[in-house]
Amino acid sequence: MKKTIWVLVSLLTLLSYHSVVSGQETTRKNYAYFSLEPEIVTNYLGSSARKLGFVRVSIELMLEDAEFLEAAEHHSPLLRAATIEAFGSQPAEKVKSLTGREDIRRNCLEKLRELMLRETGSEMIKDVIFTKYLYFQS
Template sequence: MKMISLPRTLSVLMLLFLSAVSTAAHAQDKPNYAYLGLEPDIVTNFVGPSAKKLGFVRVTIELMIADAGQLEIAEHHMPLLRATALEIFGQQPEQKVRSMTGREDIRLAVLKALQTHMKQETGAEIIKNVIFTKYLYDT
């Protein structure tokens, strides 16, 4: 049986302790995102190719919340979040709704508007990102 010296044992224990502390500190640096769906789907009209014809869009939106601890705050403001998304989609022309670049522009507009509203209401942006998980349209 091999004997391990006390100083060596202490050194090994100290390394294990420092490694655990470093891992715990590093874990705290990782984002703690949460996701919240705007339910039901956003369904609204947009102006079609002529003023006489309306198109419609149906979008499922998931909100990435910057911190899971802010999820309850975002849920509390759900009516404002939904109304903002509906308003933005309702203002879009057909060519923007139908194109991939337009869709991205709309997504960014929704994100910016939601962040602005949350900043005004809570003092923090809270919304990290907006994800369209379903995007259907018809004219």
């Protein structure tokens, strides 16, 4: 008898867990990706006045929902300009280091969210992803 009750309780627990999990699947976000095309090539602050540094970056924006794709495309010149401005104010040490690169990425994410909130009323950008990141200094 105890074994039968334990099996029934286990079965009921499993069924309730399945309904909770399947309920979460219906509320899952429909993320979309938007590429800032063409890739960004801009300068950054070199280590000295005589040295000029350049960075070449491909950027993908992870949007909260696919419905934001049209707004992202419409505002892409503004998004590109903000990203170029963010890179242009970075020192060479930050551009060249892995931790600096992550700081730049977070800074871009914050700025782009602020811009989209101001322009559309929604932050809409979940994340910023650098898919290509090359830097060089002359």
